[in-house]
Amino acid sequence: MDIAVEVHHLTKQYGTFTAVDDLSFEVKKGEVLGLVGPNGAGKTTTLRALAGIHPPSDGQIRICGYDLRDKPVEAKRSIAFMPDEPRLFEYLTVREHLQFVGRLYQVPGVEAKVEPLLAELELTDRRDALPNELSRGMKQKLMIACGFLHDPQVLVFDEPLTGLDPLGIRRMKESITRRAQDGAAVILSSHLLHLVEELCDTLVIIQKGKLVAYGTVETLKWQIAQGKGDVSLEDAFLRITATDDANAHTG
C-alpha cells in the first residue's frame, strides 16, 4: 500500500469555533507534503490531530492503515511528531531521552542507533547534558533525534527549522530529503515558502481551517499563472489566500 497518511473530512472544533473544517488529503510513502497557510489557519491543529494529540471532532485519520481513533497505539508507533516548541523532560539527559523513547517505541538495538544519530545532529558532546544545559537549537535537535530514532514511516514537522543555525538548517533539509527517499511520508508546516518549494512535492494550503488549494507545487503554480509565464510559490500563496472565499484549487 502506497498511502501512508489518509485524512478524511477532518474537523476540529473548540466550542463554537471551528479550527479545522472538513479537511481531506493523502500523503504517499516517499512524498513530502507541505502544509501552509496564514497565521491561525489551523496548521498546528491539523498536525496535532495527526499526531494523536487532539482528538478530531469529526472525520477520520489513518496512519499506515491504522485508524488513529480505533488503533491509536499502532498508528502512533508509525509516526514521529516534531513540534515547533521542544518540550523535554528537564531531569533526563540527552542520551536518556533517546533510551526512553527507544523503549516506548520498542526499538531493538537502540544503543547502536543512538551514537550515529547524535553525530548526525551534532549532539555527541552533549549526550550527558540536561535540557537546561542546551541551547534552543540543540533542544530542537534532540526533539528531532527522538523522532528519528524509531525510523518512523510518517514524519510530521511543525516549523522544523526554528532555532537551527545555517548548518543545522542544511543538515535538516538533507535529513528530511533522505528519509523521504528511503520511503518515509513527510508532512511539514512552515512559513518559509522557499523551504516548502525546495522540499515539498505536494502542497495543502488552508485558510480559516478550510482547504483552499491542494496539489503538486508545480500544478498549483501553473494554475495561478494560467499559462502567463512563471510565478513563485510566494506569489501563488498570496494570490490563493488573498480571497476569503475558499474557491478550492485542486490539481
Place this chain on the structure above:
Amino acid sequence: MVLRAFLFVTLHSVRNRFLHQLRRLRQPRYLVSAIVGLGYFYWVYFKRTFAAGAAGHLPLARQVGDLGVGIISLGVLAMMVLAWALPSDSGGLVFSEAEIQFFFPAPVSRRQLLLYKLLRSQPQLFITAGIMTLLGAVRGRGIGTWIAFSVMGIYMMMVSLGRARLRRAGFGFVPRLIAVLLVCAGLTLLVAAQFERGPMIDTFRSTTGMHLGPLLKLMAEPLHHAPLSVLLFVPRLFATAVVPPEPMDLAISILGLAVLAVVLFFITTRFDVAFEEASIVQSAKMKQRLERRTGRNRSGTVAFPRARPLFQLAETGRPEIAILWKNLIAVVRRSPIRLLIAMVFFGLTISIVVQRMYPNAVATCGLIALAMAGFFALLGPVLLRNDLRLDISRLEILKSLPISGEALIAGEIAAPLAMIASGEIILLVTGVALLRISAVALGPLRVLLTPEFVVTALILAIPISAMQLLIQNAAVVLLPAWANPPKEEAQGIPATGQRLLMLIAHLVVLTVCLIPPAILLLPSVWIATKYFGGSSALIALAALPPVAVLVAEIWMAIRLLGDQFDQIDVSSDVEAVG
C-alpha cells in the same frame, strides 16, 4: 506625558484583568469555584470578624494600643535594617517581560522607570491594604496601611540600589552582613537595657491583678525614652499608619510618610546605579520561581543532575516500565527537601510527645517509626508528585507517544507508589524491630510487635496509597485546567475555590472507594475469627477480602482513567490554534 502613559498601562491592566476574570465567570467551572471561594473567605474571615465585632470585642488597634504600635515599630526597624543585609547586590528591580521589552529600549529615564515601578505596585498594595483592613475590622484605616506599604516599597527600592552602590564602592555582601549584624546586636542591647531600666519588670514582679489597659501602657513606656524613641521615630510613622490609636495619629503619620516618600524617592533617583541589566536577570529568576509555584513548571529544580538512574532500562519490554524509570530518575535528581522537612518536623513533634509518655528511647524511636508509617501512607500520595502531576506541562508529548492511556496511568503512579511502599516497609520493619528490642510493655498494643501486623499494615496501606495517587492523577486527566492553572489564574478567589473543591472531591472519592472494603471487613473478621481463631495470622487473613475489593477498584480506576486519557483534549483553548 510619560507619567500619563504609565498611568494608562497601570489602570488598563487592572481594568482588563478584572474584566477578564469577570468574563470567565460565564464558564461554569469558574463560576462554581468563585462561589465556593467567596464562601470560604466569608466563613474564614468576614463572618468571624463581624461576629467578633458584634460580640463587643474592641478593634485591633484599640486592643493593642500604644504597645502594639511600639512592637510594630520595632519590627519595622528590624526590617529596615535587615534589608541592607540581603545577599542580592545587583540592584535588580523586578519588571515583567513585557515591561522590559517596551520600557527599557524606550526613551524613558531611569527616574521615570522607578516612578513607573512605584505606580505599578499601587493596585496590588491597595487590594492588600483593603483586605488587611477588613481582617482587622477597623474601617478607615486602609488608607494608612496603603500609604505605609507604598512608602516601604520606595524604601526597599532605595535599599536595593543602595546595596548595588555599596558593592561598587567595595562593600560586598560579607562586610554588609557584618555591619548589619553589629547594628542589630547594638539595637538588641539598647532595647534590652531600656526595658531593664524601665518600670515594667518591677511592675510585673510586684503587681498582680492589674487591669490590662494600664499594664499594656506601662509595658510600652520604655519605647518612648531616648535614644530608642529617636531610633523608632521613622518606623513609628509606618506603625501608626497601620494601627493608629486615634484618627489624629493617622493624619500625622500619613503626613510624615508623605514627606518621607519624597525624600526617599529623591535619594533613590540620585543613586548612580545601572539597574537595567540586573533587572532582566532578576525578572527571569522571578518568572522561574513563579512558574514553579504556580505549576507551569512542575519539574522543579534538578538538584542532582549527575545522579544515576535507579536501574538500567532494557531496550524492549512493557512501556509502563519506561514511565516508571523516567519518574524514578526525576525523584533522584530533584531535591526532596520539602518532603524531608515535613517528615523531620513530624518526627520531632511526635518524638517530643512520645518521649514524655515513654522514657525508653528505643521504644520511642520504634513508635515514631510506626507513626511515620501511618503518616506516610496518608500524606505520601500528596507529597510525592513524581507522576502525571510532574508531566502536566507535557501532556501533549505524552499523548503523542505509542502507549495506551491505561498503561500510561499505571506507569505514572508506579514511581510514587514504589517509593511509598519502600518507605512503608522500612518504617514498619524498623518500628517493630525497635519495639521488640526495647522489650517495652505495650499492653493491648503488643499486636504491634508481630510480623503479621507488618504484613497487614502493608497490604492495607499500599492499596490505599495507590487509590489516593489515582485520585490525585484523576484531577490532572479530568480537570487539567484546574490542576495546571496559568500563572494569572493560580491566585485569587476562584483559585481558592478550585483548590477547596479538589480537596473535598479527593476526600469524598476516597471515602466512597473505601466504603465497599469497609463493609466487607466485618464479615471477613467474623469468618477469620471462626476458622482461624487463635492464629496469629488472623488479622492478615481478615484484611485480605477488603484489600482484594480495593485492588479491584484500583484496576477499574486505572482502566477508566486510561480511557479518559485517550480521549482527553489537552488544549481546549482556542489560543492553541496555529
